[in-house]
Amino acid sequence: MVLRAVSRCFRVQPGAIKGGAALLFAAMLLAALPAGMSAWAQTSMLRIGTGGQSGTYFPIGSLIAQAVSDMPVGPGCNSSEAINGRCGVPGLVAVAQTSNGSVANVGSLQNGEIEMALIQADVADWAFNAREIFNGKGKHDRLRFVAHLYSEAMHVVTRREARINAIGDLRGRMVAMDEPGSGTLVHVRNLLGAYRLAEADLRPVYIKPDLALPRLLIGQLDAFFIVAGWPTKAVSEALASGQAALAGIDAEAANRLVRQNSFLSLGQIPAGTYPGQTNAVASLMVGAQLVVRADLPEARVQAVLEALWSPRGQSLLGSGHPRGADISFANALTGRSLPLHAGAERFYRARGSLAN
Numbered sequence: 510m511v512l513r514a515v516s517r518c519f520r521v522q523p524g525a526i527k528g529g530a531a532l533l534f535a536a537m538l539l540a541a542l543p544a545g546m547s548a549w550a551q552t553s554m555l556r557i558g559t560g561g562q563s564g565t566y567f568p569i570g571s572l573i574a575q576a577v578s579d580m581p582v583g584p585g586c587n588s589s590e591a592i593n594g595r596c597g598v599p600g601l602v603a604v605a606q607t608s609n610g611s612v613a614n615v616g617s618l619q620n621g622e623i624e625m626a627l628i629q630a631d632v633a634d635w636a637f638n639a640r641e642i643f644n645g646k647g648k649h650d651r652l653r654f655v656a657h658l659y660s661e662a663m664h665v666v667t668r669r670e671a672r673i674n675a676i677g678d679l680r681g682r683m684v685a686m687d688e689p690g691s692g693t694l695v696h697v698r699n700l701l702g703a704y705r706l707a708e709a710d711l712r713p714v715y716i717k718p719d720l721a722l723p724r725l726l727i728g729q730l731d732a733f734f735i736v737a738g739w740p741t742k743a744v745s746e747a748l749a750s751g752q753a754a755l756a757g758i759d760a761e762a763a764n765r766l767v768r769q770n771s772f773l774s775l776g777q778i779p780a781g782t783y784p785g786q787t788n789a790v791a792s793l794m795v796g797a798q799l800v801v802r803a804d805l806p807e808a809r810v811q812a813v814l815e816a817l818w819s820p821r822g823q824s825l826l827g828s829g830h831p832r833g834a835d836i837s838f839a840n841a842l843t844g845r846s847l848p849l850h851a852g853a854e855r856f857y858r859a860r861g862s863l864a865n
Contacts, residue, residue, distance in 0.1 A: 552579075555603040555813070558614035558626035560691070562607055563719035565738035566627040566797070567834055569658065570605035572829040573799070576822035577813045578603045590821040609717075611692030612642070613668070618802050619649040625805075625813075628652075629661065630796040631690040631772035634846035642695055653850035655810060656799040656817070657843040659835040662778050662792040663696055665756040666718075666747050671731040673756055676704045683712045685721035685733035693736040699770070703762040703819045718743035726752055734812045738797065738832035739782050750785040757791040766793060772846060796844040801828070803850065810852025 557574055560566030579597045582588050586596035606623065608614055614626035615636040635641040636649035643649065660796065667673040671682065679701075686708075687693035694715070714721070714730065721733035722743050726865060735743060747753035755778065763775045776794040780787060801810060816822050818838045826833035842862060849857070857863045 539561075552600050552602055553809070554585075555601055555625055556623040557603060557605045558608045558617050558623045560608060560610045560627070560737075561715060561717045562742070563718060563722070563743035564610075564735060565661070565741050565830070566610070567605060567607055568830050569738070569797075569826070569833060569836075570627055572826050572833055573817060574603035574605045575829075576819075576825045577601060577816040587821075590819075596709070596816075596821060598809070598816050601813070609688045609690030612636075612695065613690035613864055615649050615652060616690075618800065619651050620801065621651075623802075625655075625799065625801045627658065628723055628798055628800045629772075630657075630798050630844050630846045631770055632692045632695065633798055633800055634772065636834050637847050651803045652847050653801050653803045653805075653853070654798060654845050655801050655814060655850055655853040656841045656846035657798045657845070658799055659738050659832045660774075660776065660794045661736050661738050662776065663693075663700065663795050664737065664739075664741065664744050664778070664792070665732060665757060665758070666725070666735070666744055666753050667732040668725050668728065668730065669726070669752055669754055673732055675704070675756060676700065676758060676762065678756075679732060680710050681712065682731035683714060683720070683729070685714045685716050685724070685730055687734060688715055688717055691717075692795075693734055696736050696795070697734045699766055700762070700793070703765045704834075722747055726750055732756070736795065739778050740831055740837075745783055748786060751785065755783065755790045757784060758793055758864050760791065763791070763793055772796065772844065781850060796846075798844075798846065800847065801853075805850065805852070807850075807852035807855060810850050811856045814853060814856040 556595040557570045559570035577598050578593060579599055580586050582591050611629040614628050615632060617623045618626055633652060634645050639646060639648045639650050659855050665676065673679060680743045686697045718733055718735045721730055724730040725733060725747065733804050735741060744827055760775060767775060772795055774794045776792055777789040778792050780789045826836050842857065854863065
């Protein structure tokens, strides 16, 4: 009943708020509106596009929603952190929404379906400049940068019995490449090209990692890909089963991609990140960015950043997810691929991060 009423009030598309996001949204809404439903007129909603629940975008987006949402003193809002008895941005209710990922998120931002999203740095650049996969589709000129979050890694999860030791061994194998609209699918296609493989050389399946995992464990898939911050749920569960392993990306192929894409770098998934992973695994890295629509009010964006980079916001991120500990103010402007939102520019200039 509450969610139906919320949907009417904010004109949320049916099904836009799903699963854990819906529960988080309802809890925050009730906390933010102690005076009852009449207070909705003074409340704004911030819809945050994330990714699938098996990746990293959704849990990180949920923590960001918690950090910036208006809530009274109580669980998640200590009296020492509160201003006038409340934490977060006054009058703001944020909700993390599941999505197909970066490519889908840039479209949703451009079309006004969401206000904020987590997006891969290169996908954001391609969309804004109508390059690569966005060539001929028009510039997504409503995208604006607000913060760099953390680095993501290409995970190549293989079934042990399939004896896949390198990317070249995927030829002729049943491989889940993620769904259309995901940043992962874009990178998988580029990675295959670096190994001189085409999609037709594989037996590709276009499903999310959480759907790929059970198929891999029963032998219906040989491998699946996911670009995400580590550790990520689907990979943890796969390796914990003892039936899966991580395949590395060799330096020669990785360097070919890095030369073609300035937003990529060669890195490693550290040893011990996942169950049974005794060695570091070579991988491709790309930045995860927090992006908003250009028409979001300057004061609102500035207030969101104040809450996100506050001691409370940093504490929520650092304690809520392993990658959250890597989200730091010192790196907030790293690898910018879009123009700064005017509110973000005002915030960082006031903090001394931008020259006056």
